[in-house]
Amino acid sequence: MSFLAPLVLAGLGALAVPVLIHLIQRERSRVVAFPSLMFLQRIPYQSVRRRRIRQWPLLLLRATAIALIVLAFARPFFKQASLAAAAAGGAKEVVILLDHSASMGYGDHWQRAKAAAREVVAGLGADDRATLVLFGRNAEEAMRATSDRARLDAAIDAARVASDGTRFGPALKLADSILSRSPVKRREAVLISDFQKIGWTSSDDARFPQGTSLSTMSVAADTANLSVPSATFARSAFAGQERVAVTAGLTNRGDYGAANVPVVLAVDGHDLETKVVTVAPHASTAVTFAPFTVSDAYVRGTVRAGTDLLAADNTLHFVLSPSAPVSVAIVDGGERTNATLYLKEALAVGTTPAFQVEVVPAARVTPALFTKRAVVIFNDTPLPTAAAGGALEQFVDGGGGVLVVAGERASWPNDKPALSPGLLGMPVDRLSGRGATLGYLDYSHPVFDIFRAPRSGDFSAARIFRYRAVQPNPASRVLARYDDGGAAAVESRSGAGRVILWTSTLDDTWTDLPTRPVYLPLVHQLVRYLARYEETPAWLTVGQVVDLASAAARIRTGRVVVSPAGTRTTQQAGAPGLLELDEQGVYEIRSAGVTNARPQLIAVNLDPAESDLTPIDIPELVASVTGHATPASAETVVPTTATGEETEQRQGLWWYLLFAGLLLLAAETALSNRLSRSASVM
């Protein structure tokens, strides 16, 4: 045992105090002046009796209490214990960052990573605390800071490889926040991962403060990996049914070529076709399978390729449904022969979606025209009145889309003001000079959204020589304007439906727009928007969130969601339907209580980037996080010798000694009170 303040031990001399108190306190402590001792001196008295110590237990209590208090102030500590603690490096806060992204499923990477984590736990000192953080794209604490190794080991054993991507940024930030909360000075993060390059971007600004170290344990071995990152689906109509030809993309990320790899297309659990391909190292190739008929909705399909160590990305799941063509009716005035030609041809080339176009002369517009239509285009013709007009109104209110192309003959019936985006005026001639151009497009609108990026469509090349002046309603939204400020496209909404007024023609009479490259996508966008068309992707990526309660969802009642792993989740009707897709495979969504219907399926695949096992330069990562380029593997925990003061502070023996001393003093008080009471009674 050593003492921080050995000089205080001189206070042990105070042990003599109780003895002196016993011996002389009664005689010397107090002098009472008295007029005369004449009488007192006559009283015989045995003074020797008082000098004898009679209360040995009291004396021992007092002496022990004083000794304990003096020892406490000398601040003792055990040197051996301090050496042991110093060998372990003193108390340390460790955050174990264990990568459980999909790529960790490669070969024995996961087993090695878990073994490395257990190794870190085994190396913890008695006072050390560790936190286990599992991370993929996001990081979460699997075990909060604890010194209990058994719990840490249990948490490591319970960890499973997820289907997640890899991002080091969130994990390192979480580690930083955990470590910065710790009162311990020695802080260390241990990163156990396969260190995929894609997991770290320079924009990740995770940075450890000075004094926090980052150790790394890499489980990356070789990076041979063949994956099926994508597939495209070519739809064609054959004998009234839709056929789909699947073209799967294969990528070989390895250093060695993948020769004669069988690529299998399976639909609804049956292998339809197998093709053998050879993929050169660091190259991609495509395999096109023979078309197959898609008759039912939600046809489940997979493409499998290769048998490499990372099995998760060897399979691509997809879900196909027969495409539903968008039904479009073009109401034509019939005065001009080629008035609808451009529109019809433009819509004929659509595949996603396909457009089913019917041209109807204005004279034959009946209420029946609007049934089962998605979009009706009034191409330079007055809008119907009477019964057909009422049907039109109902059509729009019910969610239908109307495109009014305002040429010379277009007119708006006075009894349909609700549908009108604006008040149509007289034609404006811009024949002089180069004519009008579209000077303003509202790129925030879904119609023009695809033209937002630079070089995504040159509307300025189109000339507009004549257009109908229009005075937009206050509630309407102007989607495009000419260079003189006149509205070129105005949208209004009525009920659930949409009406767009195009103030020039969509043929070549007033403008040369139909001859420009932007014409086809513009028309497609207009019709898609008006038809409220939403493309259903064949698969989603792990980590995406779908809203099952959205308007586009087909199941509006209560839902039962079955994950690829078989986990059942029930969502009540009206409850938020957000579903995070965190597993690879196919999710089944059933209507609650309905068992025989074909379930809605959502295919979920790995993030293609996760297949890229190329490792990052670890020292670079460490350098950018810690600010100093220490070779991670060399950065081992160096034992530091704790100073006596630190050891004493940690052991805190003085506190116990002081407490015991005070306790003894209290006992002494009680005992002496009792003794003096009993003596006075005697």
Added chain:
Amino acid sequence: MNTGSAMPGARFVDPAVLARIGNLELLARTVVDGFINGLHRAPYFGASIDFAEHRGYVPGDDIRRVDWRLYARTDRYYVNQYEADTNTNFCILLDVSKSMGFASRGVSKLEYSSYLAACLAYLAHRQRDRVGIITFDSEVVAHVPPSAKHFDVVLHTLDRARPARPGHLAGTLNRVAEHFRRRSVLVLISDFYDDPDVILDAIKPLRFLGNELIVFHVLDQAELTFPYTEASSFEDLETGVQLPVVPESFADEYRQLIASHISTLATRFSEHRIDYTQLNTAAPLDRGLFSYLSSREKRMRVR
């Protein structure tokens, strides 16, 4: 205090309260006037020359003092004798030894004695007696010869009295006795820490010349009751000798000893026809005054 019921109407003031009166004359007047006013049938001295007794004429007597009416009735010469209450020497003998400085509560024995002395001096002064004082310890500290004009000096001397030295009654009182040429009323105030025989021997000379001696034995409450509980060293105020004392085992014996001392003194003084009054500093002054006056009255009645 049962003295209250013995003398209804008398004012009894706590000595600790009196101690707040800085002026001794004022104090004496306060106490004495209050006391006199409270006594309904108290004799008042000094206002007139009262007849005392007849005595047979002897040659040499002033014939003017012959009671001729009595001669007419009896055919014998008698001389009228009157109670001469003036021109009496009244002298206070105050012990100012160190032991008199003891005080267990507010007022020390010396202070108490000073108040008593001041009151008595005031009484005597009002009676046109000549007042004087001798303070002593082992020697005579101050000597104010009795005089009708010395009342203020007496008060001044009382005011200045400090317990400074150890006291010794025997030798000092012998020397004091030599000062008195005339018959006097002597009031001796002391705590009498000495053997009763030694004390009696010491005061014997005071009684020469027919001096009238009144003794006040002033003791503190603590000296009488010994209220100490804690074992302590007791220090003799006069000698400085210390003695370890455990009151638990000392108290009873001490009380017995002091009680027997007081009773011995009382017996011995009464044997010598000396008025002895034991006073407690915790008790009001009036008791002392009453004792003095009653002894004077008694003396007159006896004569």
